[in-house]
Amino acid sequence: MPTTLTINGATAAHDVSPATLLVDLLRDGLGLTGTHIGCDTSQCGACNVLVDGRATKACTVLAIQLDGASVTTIEGLASGETLHPMQAAFKEHHGLQCGFCTPGMVMAGLEMVRRHGHDLDEATVSHELEGNLCRCTGYRNIVTAIAAGAKAMAATGETTHA
Numbered sequence: 423m424p425t426t427l428t429i430n431g432a433t434a435a436h437d438v439s440p441a442t443l444l445v446d447l448l449r450d451g452l453g454l455t456g457t458h459i460g461c462d463t464s465q466c467g468a469c470n471v472l473v474d475g476r477a478t479k480a481c482t483v484l485a486i487q488l489d490g491a492s493v494t495t496i497e498g499l500a501s502g503e504t505l506h507p508m509q510a511a512f513k514e515h516h517g518l519q520c521g522f523c524t525p526g527m528v529m530a531g532l533e534m535v536r537r538h539g540h541d542l543d544e545a546t547v548s549h550e551l552e553g554n555l556c557r558c559t560g561y562r563n564i565v566t567a568i569a570a571g572a573k574a575m576a577a578t579g580e581t582t583h584a
């Protein structure tokens with residue numbers, strides 16, 4: 423079925439099966455493999471992308487449901503060689519080890535900024551990370567990174583989506 427999506431700022435029509443999940447269109451159809459699949463059952467958050475600015479688990483939505491929507495993946499956040507402030511905060515605060523969960527964590531951080539603003543306390547970030555699993559870090563540095571990234575976004579005027 424023809425489905426028009428704006429992905430990382432580029433609008434295009436895609437011919438997708440009615441059963442195609444957004445995550446499969448992104449990864450298999452478009453080669454945007456930064457969106458990961460950790461569980462396929464809406465539990466881990468590794469597949470988080472922004473749909474019209476809101477964090478969405480791409481394993482839970484069909485591509486055809488999003489006709490006309492704007493999708494931002496982890497590939498769409500950096501500006502050339504310059505990381506988005508939320509990405510830079512993960513790097514600076516060692517918010518990742520293997521990196522598998524990181525794209526989804528970054529998107530979760532952007533969702534927190536959208537919903538709670540730039541001044542995020544530890545309890546809020548920890549609570550909001552309920553839907554994102556990490557098997558490596560113990561979460562502490564992720565919490566620190568998200569709070570720092572949120573502050574940095576205020577300083578640079580960065581938005582939550584490309």
Ligand code: FES
Nearest residue numbers: 460462466467481
């Ligand atoms: S792959 Fe979507 S929530 Fe785990």
Ligand code: FES
Nearest residue numbers: 519523556557558
């Ligand atoms: S850094 Fe390895 S799963 Fe989170």
